Amino acid sequence: KAKSEGRGTYRFFEAKLGTQVRERRILEHDLRHAIARGEMHLVYQPQTDVQSGAIFGFEVLLRWQHSERGPISPALFIPIAEESGAILQIGEWVLRAACREAASWPNPLSVAVNVSAVQLLAPHFAQMVHEVLFQTELRPERLEIEITETALIRDPSRAQSTLRQLKALGLRIAMDDFGTGYSSLSNLRAYPFDKIKIDGSFIRAVDENEQTQAIVRSVLGLGRGLGLPVLAEGVETAEELRFLIEENCQSAQGYLMGRPAAIEQFAEHTHNTTVPALTDKVA
Numbered sequence: 001k002a003k004s005e006g007r008g009t010y011r012f013f014e015a016k017l018g019t020q021v022r023e024r025r026i027l028e029h030d031l032r033h034a035i036a037r038g039e040m041h042l043v044y045q046p047q048t049d050v051q052s053g054a055i056f057g058f059e060v061l062l063r064w065q066h067s068e069r070g071p072i073s074p075a076l077f078i079p080i081a082e083e084s085g086a087i088l089q090i091g092e093w094v095l096r097a098a099c100r101e102a103a104s105w106p107n108p109l110s111v112a113v114n115v116s117a118v119q120l121l122a123p124h125f126a127q128m129v130h131e132v133l134f135q136t137e138l139r140p141e142r143l144e145i146e147i148t149e150t151a152l153i154r155d156p157s158r159a160q161s162t163l164r165q166l167k168a169l170g171l172r173i174a175m176d177d178f179g180t181g182y183s184s185l186s187n188l189r190a191y192p193f194d195k196i197k198i199d200g201s202f203i204r205a206v207d208e209n210e211q212t213q214a215i216v217r218s219v220l221g222l223g224r225g226l227g228l229p230v231l232a233e234g235v236e237t238a239e240e241l242r243f244l245i246e247e248n249c250q251s252a253q254g255y256l257m258g259r260p261a262a263i264e265q266f267a268e269h270t271h272n273t274t275v276p277a278l279t280d281k282v283a
């Protein structure tokens with residue numbers, strides 16, 4: 001009996017695995033046509049100066065509205081696009097659209113674009129970025145590229161040479177999701193980063209425990225020591241923002257200051273020549 005049950009369980013898993021594989025293949029296929037079908041669009045999340053509340057830039061986040069399945073999270077489709085290589089086409093589309101948009105904003109508002117390991121390590125990535133900057137006429141100092149540490153692990157020397165080429169173009173490079181995954185302090189020294197983005201998971205736990213406060217404080221100290229500005233991701237509450245103000249964190253991003261939204265929602269900022277400050281969120 002146990003044996004047949006075992007087989008049943010095995011068949012169940014096999015069937016389930018089969019469904020997952022099929023699902024993945026469908027998404028992989030659909031991803032290749034998503035841009036042509038107009039299913040992809042960009043949303044923008046403000047990045048603010050912690051002390052003044054002023055918006056200094058926006059991070060671009062990709063959204064996929066599948067014609068039959070509705071919205072699909074980047075956490076699900078980005079890894080599939082990376083594995084299939086579709087991220088190369090999609091990523092170039094994101095970069096071009098984001099730079100074109102940002103070129104219409106008042107100086108010095110900046111745009112931050114996420115770049116995955118597959119893109120960074122692809123041949124001629126820096127050349128492609130150079131072309132996009134040239135075509136869109138966005139000044140390179142107004143573009144920031146966000147990469148995570150996983151992008152460095154696969155091929156450190158290639159990552160380093162591409163990052164150097166990117167730096168030579170005049171843009172900035174931010175380390176995204178700092179403190180998660182394969183964090184290594186030596187990465188901050190070995191690669192030409194301009195900014196550290198502390199992962200939102202630390203910020204969200206800052207109220208609850210002193211260990212997390214100590215971690216955030218030490219990342220801020222690390223940034224100061226290395227001369228790298230630190231941005232806190234995922235700021236949701238006034239208490240979290242108050243902590244960051246007290247600890248002299250330079251910049252922040254999160255639902256408290258603004259959820260990712262269509263750029264039209266921020267017209268007041270992107271169509272003015274003077275950049276207004278956000279209303280003070282700290283009670």
Ligand code: C2E
Pocket residue numbers: 045060061062073074075078091094114115116146176177200233234235236253254255256260
């Ligand atoms: P990320 O670059 O670390 O982006 C931050 C994520 O946190 C975004 O999720 C954003 O919507 C979310 N977020 C922002 N503020 C808050 C907050 O206050 N609370 C909470 N709970 N979440 C907040 P999203 O848009 O789902 O993107 C997830 C990840 O997908 C991104 O993480 C990034 O790694 C990747 N991604 C998104 N767009 C692109 C893209 O165009 N290209 C590439 N290569 N990756 C992308």
Ligand code: MG
Pocket residue numbers: 059114146176
């Ligand atoms: Mg990011």
Ligand code: MG
Pocket residue numbers: 176177197199200233
């Ligand atoms: Mg992040």
Ligand code: MG
Pocket residue numbers: 176177
């Ligand atoms: Mg992330």
